[in-house]
Amino acid sequence: MRMLLIHADEFSYEVKSKAIPEPEEPKSFKAFVKNALVAFCTIEKNDEKNPEAIAFKAAENIIDVFNKVKAENIVIYPYAHLSSDLASKEVAIPILENIERKINEEGFKVYRSPFGWYKSFNLNCKGHPLSELSRTITVEKEEGAAEIKTEYAIMDLNGNLHHPLEYNYKPEETDLKALVEKEALKKELIGGKPKFLDYCSKFSIEWEPYSDIGHMRYGPEGGLIFDLISEYAWQVANSLEIPIFSVKGTNMFNVAEPPVKEHAKLFGEKLYEIKVDEKTLILRYAACHQQFAMVKDWIISHKQMPFGTFEVADSYRLEKSGELLLCFRVRKLHMPDLHIYCKDLENAKEISLKIHEKIYEEIRKLGREYVSIYNITKKFFNENKSFLLKLLSIEKKPVLINFVPEGRFYWVINVEYTIIDELNRPREIATFQIDVGNSKRFGIHYIDEKGEKVYPPIIHTALIGTIERYLFTLLDSASKKEAEGLKPSLPLWLSPTQVRLIPINQSYLPEALNLAEKLKSALIRVDIDDREDTVPKKVLLAEKEWIPYILVIGKKEVETGKLTVRVREEEKQKIMLIEDLIAEIKSKTKGYPFKPSTLPMLLSKKPVYKMVK
Template sequence: MKLLLIHSDHFKYEVTKETPVAEDIDDELREGLMDEVLAVFTTVEEVDEEDPEGVVKQARDEIIDVLESVNAERVMLYPYAHLSPSLGSPDTAVEILKSLKRSLEEKNIETGRSPFGWYKAFEISCKGHPLSELSRDIKPIEKEEVGEEKRVVPSDYIILTPDGSEQQVDPEQYKQGQAGDPVLDKYILSEEVKGQPSEKPPSIDSMRKLEIADYEAASDPGNLKFYPKGSLIFSLMKDWAHQIAVDRFGAMEIDTPILYDWSEPDIREQGESFHERHYRVKPPEGEKELVLRFAGDFGLFKMLQDSIISYRDLPLRIYEFSKSFRYEKRGELSGLKRLRAFHMPDIHSFTADLESGWREYQELYKEYADLADGTDIDYAVVFRVVEDFYSENKDKITELLEYSGKPALIELLKERKHYWVVKHEFQGIDSTGGNSQLSTVQLDIEDAERYGITYTDTDGQEKGCIICHSSIGSIERWIYEIIENAHKMEKPTLPTWLCPTQTRILPISSDNHDYAEKIQRELQENDVRADIDDRDQSLGKKIREAEMEWIPYIAVVGDREEENQELNVRDRETGEETTMKTQQLTEKIKEKTKGMPYRPLPLPQKLSKRPQFIG
């Protein structure tokens, strides 16, 4: 299905003559008029007949996405055969258009439809803004084949605590509170029992209000734009990932292409084994079909196929910050939580045998636990492991839980069904009680052979590696969970090291501006992000706006503070007001940001010099 969407002051049509394929209509469909309308010129294509219901759902979601982006009030569906040379049958087209109208109305959207197969005169007044004319191409989603990853293997569930005790769990009989840990309890209820909450996560609105990120209507859904504040948070998280991977774990950093030949057997096999939804690309010249990578493995594995690796090089640790793409269904997209374009900091470790691979696994677990703890979010630990491997390594898994101070839900697989023998996930829990996967580590005993990744052993023989796959988790999803965690607080607050402005300085009058600038310079020289609200507004309004921005420290300076060379500081977290020296405030912030990356203020120091990105 092809859609041409035009945001219009008004749209008017009147039928003039029927064609041989005209549908029977009542008088009410012979003419129509709508004001403040999104006019949707629609071509039903032959391929749509493969999955009419799926096409309608996708088209509805795309129309709603544009409708909300341009703030239109209603929709007019207008059959238009000129957007594609491959037309669907008239009967199918009529049924799809009728179904699309019903589907939009079920979402409480006022929807009109002009008749199919009639010549019509129409009049349209386009708004003329940048988003007033958009197009969308809807394609039926390919049916997934049942493969190895879909094979059902019996499993049992237990809860393992840091002291090594086990509790049998039946998800079908699970009772709230049974886990004995509120965070793990919420994960089990969300993922294994009730399903994700239907409530809209508040971070979807907050990411806009705080000028962190927003949808880009001129792009494909699920592609976000980041404003300066969001770009700073993103960059700090990227720096933190690099610190974990390169500075602490000792991985070598690489960079590989995002486009790959879909006909390459190993790339296609990897993609199809996981049933990923791919972005496929056809260049202007040539018959080759390309795919945008949905994981960082593609380029890394190709690189190592051509590399000469000795047993002396092992463990071989590789890090890549990879932008990846997955064509998630429109209805599954949700703010920063689920996107079609996202950034994955991935670490792969290649070892000689299972024992050394398991050691790498345990070290990565601890690195990622440190990262998660540094963001202050609530997360649950979930293991999935082959039963025999668990029996042999329960003591080591217990040690990992002791390190993070958390119990874990463990799925015990009766036999190996995947390429891994053990994996775990850190599952973030948002403010609605829903969950989302963050970091993961997987111990792979199969893929090295599939991709031809070998090393030369002490005896001169070529041997396959054990691969420890891991991802810190998409940066976007981490930001989602951090914002969601803030919404659990009485006064939402980001971790201080991630706050775009760590201190807002409020001069009481213009006479205090010079003193405010002096304080700002001192803080900045000590790697504290501070700005000045120098606008001609009341102090009360300035304080309210700083609180709406979740700024952790508000420093008020007037004549008394200037005379005493002090600050009157409001602490958002504690609610306390304290008089202190600039050095004391610096030390307080330094203590809260110790060991974390730093970047300077992402916006002009004075608020009077800043643009407003969200109207």
């Protein structure tokens, strides 16, 4: 930012005509002041990196000169002629407003002419040594987030705290030990290629080589799995029995907006940043920006509290290239982000217990168990120990406590739910936080019973984790099954093809098509291997593709109506009628979403994928 400071006996201006298509609305079209310090201000593009600091420093400089020259008034005058590298109006106007506000807060009389207009002005300079000064306002580049000193302890089911080095683990607490060693004791993890990466190719899930690193793509099978998990995330959110509103919006936000800027500081170098039309935009880290920017414009009464907003939000994080892992640590992720706006902190704790229970219910459906980290301030810990014990009663095991500095974060508790993967490495999947800072930052409030404005605590949660990490959990679980000598598989409701029909030759294709239509009408995903190949090879292919139910159709099946069914989950064959097969599949998928396959029913019509390494 560049400024020309003139101490004038008299200064006046008059608005004439628009200089830009949509200028700032003038508070007044003319002004006349005596004994004024006139600050001609040119806001530059570089100022958008830290607009609040620029405004604060500019105001300090103006006040310093004002006091030295003993002026009576201050005029802030937008002036585009001190630099060729101009900021956009979206950046410039808030900076000028903040300068005006800061000077007002110091008790000085200040005028500000409107931005974006051609104006005439008259000025009589006093002519003393300090009557004509120039200033260049810069701020040092914002430093990266300083290392935060925290303190770890293990909390047992009775609420006792133990030093991580002194805790005596029970035989069943191997997962907790792995978590503590990695997070609290900072032990190096054993490397190795996880088995689940080989599984991804079965479902056309891979990196996109034409994008930035860390961006995934999904073929027809993977896309179906992605859509089903997204729908399930919405279903799980609604099971909390709280009004949840599905919302949608943009993925980029103007860093010149103070709430956006303040929230962005929390994520530092992991933010994607793009330049468009002289603006700096950031790609959202999660759904917070969009949901909060929307809810701030809602008129909310205490009668509507609590309620939630939900979006499967495409989110962007500049993870280090060496740490990227398909389906887990990615640069573009999809967060089923649920925010619940609570009446007060007690209400937030009540709902948090429901959320905690739901998160554990979902992971236990997959036959897995979390070990948790409670990031928490000591003040909240000491004042809410009974609440924490209720959380532990749902976990049924000790947790790792991480005490963080007071006031450093917008939340008072942030729970990270972690599985231990096939390589014995902790992997964070789900989360919830109680946020006590963002409602005021974004201007989100409701009107209570007394007619007063209340800024509500906000719960942030991803009940099943990101879409990618839920998929990671499923594939890692399949890897663990295979390590135990069992056949790896996906849950039936997520299997892209639930039933594969294999006619022994082309003469039985009509009967296979007839059975397929019955299954399809029952909302079961089915295909037919009609290719010219041997039956054993077709069965082997179906096994490699993890098809849950494989049916070979021949003379006996046509004549008797009894089907020989290979059931992957049970690792055996059984004889069933088509009606019994339909009933079994519907029973096993009850309560889960369904989507039809987008692939052709006949395998001969399906292309073969060339997988990208």
